[in-house]
Amino acid sequence: MSNFKLSINGKSYQVDVEEDMPLLWVVRDYIGLTGSKFGCGIMQCGACTMHLNGEPVFSCSTPITAAVGKKITTIEGLSEDSSHPVQQAWIAEQVPQCGYCQSGQIMRAAWLLEQHPKPTDGQIDEAMSAHICRCGTYDRVRKAIHRAAGVDS
Amino acid sequence: MNISRRKFIQTSGLAAAGLAIGYQFIACTADEPEGTIQLFRMNVDNEAVGAALNPYILIEKTGAVTIFTPKPEIGTGTFQSLPLLIAEELGVNPTSITVKQSRGDNQRFGDQDVGGSSAVSGRWVQLRQVGAAAREMLCTAAAARWGVAAGDCRVENGQVFNQKNESLSFGDLVEDAAKLPVPKEPKLKDPKDFLYIGKPQPRKDIEWKVNGSANFGIDMKVEGMVYAVIERSPNFSGKIKSLDDTAARSVKGVLDVVRTERWLLQRKPQESVAVIADNFWAALKGKKALQIEWEVPAEPMSTEKIYNNFRELAKGDGAKDKSKGNFAKTFAAATVKTEAEYELPFLAHSPLEPQNCLAHVQGDKVEIWSPSQTPNWDVQHVAGFLKIPPENITYHVPFVGGGFGRRLIGDYVIEACRLSKQLGKPVKVMWTREDDTTQGPFRPGSVNQLKGALDADGHLLALHHKVVAPSINYALFNDVESKTKPGYIMEPIADLYDIPNFETSYVFADVEPMPINWWRSVYSSTNAFAHESFIDEMARAGGQDPFEFRRHLLRNDARRLKTLEMLAEKSGWGQPKAEGTGRGVAITHCFGSTAGHVVEVSKNSKGKIKVDRVVTVVDAGIIVNPDNYRAQVEGCIVMALTAALKDAITFENGVAKQDNFHNYRMLRIDEMPKVEIHLMQNTEAPGGAGEPALPPLAPALANAIFDLTGERLRKLPMDLTT
Numbered sequence: 001m002s003n004f005k006l007s008i009n010g011k012s013y014q015v016d017v018e019e020d021m022p023l024l025w026v027v028r029d030y031i032g033l034t035g036s037k038f039g040c041g042i043m044q045c046g047a048c049t050m051h052l053n054g055e056p057v058f059s060c061s062t063p064i065t066a067a068v069g070k071k072i073t074t075i076e077g078l079s080e081d082s083s084h085p086v087q088q089a090w091i092a093e094q095v096p097q098c099g100y101c102q103s104g105q106i107m108r109a110a111w112l113l114e115q116h117p118k119p120t121d122g123q124i125d126e127a128m129s130a131h132i133c134r135c136g137t138y139d140r141v142r143k144a145i146h147r148a149a150g151v152d153s
Numbered sequence: 154m155n156i157s158r159r160k161f162i163q164t165s166g167l168a169a170a171g172l173a174i175g176y177q178f179i180a181c182t183a184d185e186p187e188g189t190i191q192l193f194r195m196n197v198d199n200e201a202v203g204a205a206l207n208p209y210i211l212i213e214k215t216g217a218v219t220i221f222t223p224k225p226e227i228g229t230g231t232f233q234s235l236p237l238l239i240a241e242e243l244g245v246n247p248t249s250i251t252v253k254q255s256r257g258d259n260q261r262f263g264d265q266d267v268g269g270s271s272a273v274s275g276r277w278v279q280l281r282q283v284g285a286a287a288r289e290m291l292c293t294a295a296a297a298r299w300g301v302a303a304g305d306c307r308v309e310n311g312q313v314f315n316q317k318n319e320s321l322s323f324g325d326l327v328e329d330a331a332k333l334p335v336p337k338e339p340k341l342k343d344p345k346d347f348l349y350i351g352k353p354q355p356r357k358d359i360e361w362k363v364n365g366s367a368n369f370g371i372d373m374k375v376e377g378m379v380y381a382v383i384e385r386s387p388n389f390s391g392k393i394k395s396l397d398d399t400a401a402r403s404v405k406g407v408l409d410v411v412r413t414e415r416w417l418l419q420r421k422p423q424e425s426v427a428v429i430a431d432n433f434w435a436a437l438k439g440k441k442a443l444q445i446e447w448e449v450p451a452e453p454m455s456t457e458k459i460y461n462n463f464r465e466l467a468k469g470d471g472a473k474d475k476s477k478g479n480f481a482k483t484f485a486a487a488t489v490k491t492e493a494e495y496e497l498p499f500l501a502h503s504p505l506e507p508q509n510c511l512a513h514v515q516g517d518k519v520e521i522w523s524p525s526q527t528p529n530w531d532v533q534h535v536a537g538f539l540k541i542p543p544e545n546i547t548y549h550v551p552f553v554g555g556g557f558g559r560r561l562i563g564d565y566v567i568e569a570c571r572l573s574k575q576l577g578k579p580v581k582v583m584w585t586r587e588d589d590t591t592q593g594p595f596r597p598g599s600v601n602q603l604k605g606a607l608d609a610d611g612h613l614l615a616l617h618h619k620v621v622a623p624s625i626n627y628a629l630f631n632d633v634e635s636k637t638k639p640g641y642i643m644e645p646i647a648d649l650y651d652i653p654n655f656e657t658s659y660v661f662a663d664v665e666p667m668p669i670n671w672w673r674s675v676y677s678s679t680n681a682f683a684h685e686s687f688i689d690e691m692a693r694a695g696g697q698d699p700f701e702f703r704r705h706l707l708r709n710d711a712r713r714l715k716t717l718e719m720l721a722e723k724s725g726w727g728q729p730k731a732e733g734t735g736r737g738v739a740i741t742h743c744f745g746s747t748a749g750h751v752v753e754v755s756k757n758s759k760g761k762i763k764v765d766r767v768v769t770v771v772d773a774g775i776i777v778n779p780d781n782y783r784a785q786v787e788g789c790i791v792m793a794l795t796a797a798l799k800d801a802i803t804f805e806n807g808v809a810k811q812d813n814f815h816n817y818r819m820l821r822i823d824e825m826p827k828v829e830i831h832l833m834q835n836t837e838a839p840g841g842a843g844e845p846a847l848p849p850l851a852p853a854l855a856n857a858i859f860d861l862t863g864e865r866l867r868k869l870p871m872d873l874t875t
Contacts, residue, residue, distance in 0.1 A: 035365020
């Protein structure tokens, strides 16, 4: 067990966990932020996506040691009040069905819009194909990203 | 429970109402509103509680209205659509109410399954009656205050109005109303007066699902809880020959390693080993460190053996199911005839939230938190397993990260209860994706054999459809009768077309020890591929247009014909196709709704086939929330495309070969075709939402590929990557 100092959503935390524990489980089970989800454990589904220094990572496969000293942002830290443009677009397009994959989808979409404020369909495909939605909300994900970018799809 | 006189009156009134509307209600106290877990992080003002007019409706003195939704929210929108039915009749704006998830309690809430696309269609009358009964009680209470007739009062937006347009709020009236008998046959609104039903409505769970605050089963936690990750017999039947748990026990955080079992209804329990730890990661590492030697069956099953057996069995006649006219005679005499065989694979459900359950058994009581499609079944099974009365079970229903039929089987619930009882602690059982993909229960595969003949005009004269498949009811319930009386195993083969000489037959196939169960749209998901592909084959055999061929088969069914014709219109069926494109049509009727797709495909410069566009028309009668209905259709299209184009679950040496999303792949956003959905408008009773649009997609796709390439693909999944 080792002691790690973490910065999550602008707050400092100290946790005492095994060094190989992935970031996802530290955040869910020790910090108590459960918005990031476990779907596959092998970087295939994207449900666990968080930001490390603004870059999306699969937290299920990111060891805690890789997150130390970096700014960790989870879905809970994207905005105080669901006011992030991506969250607002997600509500407007009524994207989620079961909702389980959506925290991860939203985190990547927020990053995508920082990279490409007006992403093309090709850029959306490239970024968002890291995610699996078993409910099949892909069409709305695309519409919501265009909406958040202020572009009619 | 202290039931005061007021509550006693209310309770007996409710009992009467309950019987009148088909449910048996038990006492519900106003000051102990129906217990719910905190499904979301928001403050609900529980001060100044008013009265529960029935188990579904709580009206506070402030006028605040809470509606308890009786069924789990697995993604299909019940959290909005079911309260909407009550709110419409009660006379409150659905956006102004608080919705809470009911507990698993069928004494209060009746059937709580979400399966068979029945959430709205199955409760369409009852839940509106629940709202209407409360509305009439509030009107009667107001009428008494004013000294007017109740019939002269009307409701609007949480208030009762008299003819002078004076008003009293529901909050002012609720205590009086709660003392009144519950009307036995409350009057329902005329559909033309609906204010909210039929209009797109936002879902209340959406905001929580975009900010991470929606709580799923996997998010549940209680003091003193331990985690369990389980290794189950990989071939479903093998016993443990040897177990070495030394390495597992040495993982930091691992507390114990115990032998346990997987229960699956009437099936033989499956031997398992559980690693118990103080955190999930340690339990998972512990599981990976287990050294188990499993007994291997003398003749382990394999996909090859299963399908060889299906084909061998197909040589027999099987059990006759439907019969009309004389198939044998007309087929023998016909000049234009065709025969074909189709093969459908076994599949996993793969809801994105892996199975999990938190259970705390304390003596003869148990508290459970679990993502479930059927809390009431789980309660019944836990009661049987722990040998305790169902009322000793507190069953919390969190949001559910996808169902698709998988969570109609509570094997993981029993696992958690068994371990909690054994360990004397709250235990959270967590499945991994590998567990989920390899352990089933799976969607059963099948072989379908069809024969058909045309008359001199090229119309369908005779058709025989034989299904060779396992019986889910036999596998789960030992329902021996289902081997010869297939019932829903034959859906939706006989549910649409008028074929003059028509026969269906079922050949039972055993796939023991593989666990199987219902998968979104169940047997319709397999049978429809064969049936609607073959209808296309028959149309082509007679040189007919596939749409016109179907039009003739539906000529005596005005409602379905309209749906088909709308599909042709919306898809531009009659218009010329672009060079290098193909299009196919298919239509089915199942789960109370008729759905059809036209799929368009093209070949790219490398000759690879791509799905470009899906045009869909659905007739589901009255649609309570059209936007949510569309979402369900979108979901059906994606799940059907995945099943048609991605991976099957296959078996070798008794073990599933696919184990996670890298080899059991899902369709992703970059493969999405353009989707256009049209919903028929009418005032018929609602049909199903979650499943009906799935079955016709794969055959429409195969028909489109035939149109493009001339090649008939009769086996799923198809591989378009080469």
